[in-house]
Amino acid sequence: MDDHERSHQIRIPGPTKTVENTLERSPPRSVSDIEKQGPPATHELKRNLKSRHLQFIAVGGTIGTGIFIASGSSISRAGPAGALIAYAFVGSLVYSVMISLSEMATYIPIASAFTRYAARFVDPSLGFSMGWIYWFSWSITYALELTASGLIIQYWNTNLNIGIFVAIFWAPITLANFLLVDLYGEFEFWFASIKIIALLGFMIFAVCVDAGAGRQGYIGFHYWxxxxxxxxYLLESTGAKAKFVGFWAVLIQAGFAYQGTELVGVGAGESTNPRKTMPAAIRKTFWTIFSFFVLTIFFIGLLVPYDNEDLISSSSNASSSPLVIAAKLAGVSVLPGLINAVLLTVVLSAANCNVYSGSRILIGLSEEGFAPAFFKKTSKRGVPYYAVAFTAAFGLLAFMNLSNSGGEVFNWLLNIVGVAGFIAWSCINICHLCFMRALKARGVSRDTLPYKAMGQPYFAWYGFVFCVIITFTQGFTAFIPWNTTNFFIAYVSLILFAVLYLGHKLVTRSGFVDPLAADLDSGRFIEGTEVEEDDQWGPWRRTWDYVF
Structure with a gap:
């Protein structure tokens, strides 16, 4: 039996029976069929993550310095209306990605879901290149967040060495990822809640200040x-073309801020009841992040003029946060320290999610044969200790910032992070289009799926086209004027992605997946094994479900 046939094998309960799922021996099965599985030979991930855990893991990995600090430069580049439109537009692209992911993750809820869908439905080389560059982006982001934690603490004492706090925070965050997955989910639930409370508090503050509670008096839409x-932006003129350039620059920046929303799909293989949990978690995650991002940008644009010099500060602590700038303009002097403390929890929460996400992506790569097999090994309680340890080790790259030459290398590595999200979004939409093609080839109606997303395949095409355009144009500032170094910095991730794809293609000689041969069975959830979620959260959980 060759590897291709072995990957389509279905195990029937019992010690010896196996049936090969070839096209000749097994007719297309309906969605209601149950995947037959025997006793696992090794320990596996545990399905202990509840809907709120999945939501807050994604929220924790997405809401970070991008909205708390970098949103200020978005306002300065495009103005309040330009930035608001850019964030809303990119939000619509993320929506197309999330509903595409929802259909697939509900049908086949597996660890590191979307990186494995690429190998199953599109092309093994695409799954290989997408998975590795996505894993690398999150492992490097872990080092970035650890660095940011040191910079934030320097707000209170500039004499402190960043390396001290890289070491202090690396250890507990790494250890947290060795906890049982449900305990990890609880840990991240409360960590990410701080971000949400902080943004809600800012919105209430913004309404009061805009209505006249600050020293500026009534503001309304004066700064508009x-x-x-x-x-x-960039161009010497102040006409429509220069304003469009500003909008496009923020479009790219907004995409970077939204990256991580798709992380809710990484935990599909550990969700308690995928058919119910995944659609709800994906829907609530998107609307939570979208509403907070758009409303925060809107209120910042009301309180801070786009020509405020503090918005373009290069600082990474509270002094450059538009939330703090808004407070200073209103005459409130007690917020900077509080905002800086919140920023610390923001980056630590994001760092926590980085290790979790990276380790689960490694499991997916290992399951597909794209990484060493030992990465998918877990403890008896379902903790993938090898994958966690390997991903966490890359956080130590943050120590490179202690030397000037190391800092330059580190900045080059960080440029891989930005575009990796756009590549992932493009691939998720392509995966869904090929998933629909495979269902059609096998005679399976989308009406029978556990969850059917609206507007498909049109949303998938819409998201794919614009994500590809943004991916190829995100380094346009290198052309105004031309700068060779900036060009390679902007496109190093695309170059790496191409090298990984072509390298795998040349070595394996793999072809594109035939729709009839696409693996629609491995990893399908077994009906009747759902775990009911507890109701211990009472009014808080019901309020959250009602609002989002």
């Missing part, structure tokens, strides 16, 4: 009129 709703 003077200096204006749209800001020119």
């Amino acid at each position: 009129k003077s200096p204006g709703a749209f800001a020119p």
